Amino acid sequence: MKPSVRRTTLAVDVVVLSPRLEALAVLLVRAPAGARERWSLPWDAPQAGEGLEDAASRIARAALGAAPAFFEQVGTVADGRRHPGEADVSVGIAALAPAEVGAKIEDAEWFALSALPSLAPRHRIIVDRAAAVVRQRVDQSPLAFRLLAPTFTLSELQGVYELLLGRRLHKASFRRALQASYLVEPTDEWRSEGRGRPAQLFHYAPRKRRGARRGVRFDLFTE
Amino acid sequence: MKPSVRRTTLAVDVVVLSPRLEALAVLLVRAPAGARERWSLPWDAPQAGEGLEDAASRIARAALGAAPAFFEQVGTVADGRRHPGEADVSVGIAALAPAEVGAKIEDAEWFALSALPSLAPRHRIIVDRAAAVVRQRVDQSPLAFRLLAPTFTLSELQGVYELLLGRRLHKASFRRALQASYLVEPTDEWRSEGRGRPAQLFHYAPRKRRGARRGVRFDLFTE
DNA sequence: TGACATTGGTGACGAATTGTTACTAATTCG
DNA sequence: CGAATTAGTAACAATTCGTCACCAATGTCA
Secondary structure: OOOOOEEEEEEEEEEEEEEEOOEEEEEEEEOOOOOOOOEEOOEEOOOOOOOHHHHHHHHHHHHHOOOOOEEEEEEEEOOOOOOOOOOOEEEEEEEEOOOOOOOOOOOEEEEEHHHOOOOOHHHHHHHHHHHHHHHHHOOOOOHHHHOOOOEEEHHHHHHHHHHHHOOOOOHHHHHHHHHHHOOEEEEEEEEOOOOOOOEEEEEEOOOOOOOOOOOOOHHHOOO | OOOOOEEEEEEEEEEEEEEEOOEEEEEEEEOOOOOOOOEEOOEEOOOOOOOHHHHHHHHHHHHHOOOOOEEEEEEEEOOOOOOOOOOOEEEEEEEEOOOOOOOOOOOEEEEEHHHOOOOOHHHHHHHHHHHHHHHHHOOOOOHHHHOOOOEEEHHHHHHHHHHHHOOOOOHHHHHHHHHHHOOEEEEEEEEOOOOOOOEEEEEEOOOOOOOOOOOOOOOOOOO
């Protein structure tokens, strides 16, 4: 019994995530008239010779008006659930964009993850996986910094972590841990944001990692 | 510009991992005569109506003689690198099997990750990704327990963690952390393994998690 | 049979990390 | 000016972690 490839139809479905509407939000595009749902994820097929992440970049740019700086696959689905273009196989890709990025595009809108409209079942699954992957990778990868402009205040950074983790964090502990990690450097700019003391701006500048190997952590299991 | 799906050829490529040969090892199958490489990952196309993980299970069973209990996607590749079946798109799936599982199958052999034979470039990438994903998820998911028989000694468990992490662990710390996590329960069986005191057997039995929410960890970044 | 090597298992101490409280600093509002 | 608000930090207490030292139970071998 010899293995063989199989012909199928393929789509790339992109979950653009950004902190908007006081929450983590997804960018959806208005579906063409006659579709079962009014909204869908931005999607398309990869062009000949185009890598999956390249395709995701192009698709996100068409919906957002700018190319996100970060992409990550969140799983490939081929389980028969309905896709808006009837693709047999979907590659789901999460893209992260800072709050400031993106023009006002006709027929695209932000929806908080907690208040999504009806989506094709395939797209619903991909959004859920994207949210889960992003939340799970938050403390293994500098994802949170991809949701901020190049310079940011520490309160903004903490706010992004709170969005992603869904809980409040303690200011002093957060800053001490950040300090110890050598991930950010202060600039000499300050930003005054209405009332209260102005905040210093920082930028992401990870320094060489000392190999502080820790023991095994059994308390981080999520399943 | 309306999105549309595209016809391509698809394969599922499976990386079966198991602790063998005193290391983490991959199961490879002998390639048919005339192929560019002598060995390849077990692979095939998913059958009509068959989910990707179902296909991975079938493919792994054909090579291993038993179905692994755990699968995880490690990324989909469509970058033009050569695949043994010339598939445009490959879905890479990692499967974990305990050391005891699997019959002696004709034309399949274990290779330590550190001593792989020459593979098609597509397969090489998928093996590397599988190893990276497994290592990265070791302390978020009970992966290590999938590489052990249903009952095991604490030394065996520690050994698996040492294989996955590539470093020695301290016995007392390892056990204290495990104890605090309520992940295993002792059985009333003991196993005598040559010389030395017999070891008590445990099984994986995670208990309800107390929500001991910790602060943000910036020291786990891997990129 | 009795040292000794070998592997399993645990108590306890000091060091490091973390959660928290409480404070100081710099700004806007009235 | 004082109150309110947001930024930032010192310092203490509680907890966790790395390590050392030890005891337990078995096989080996003189």
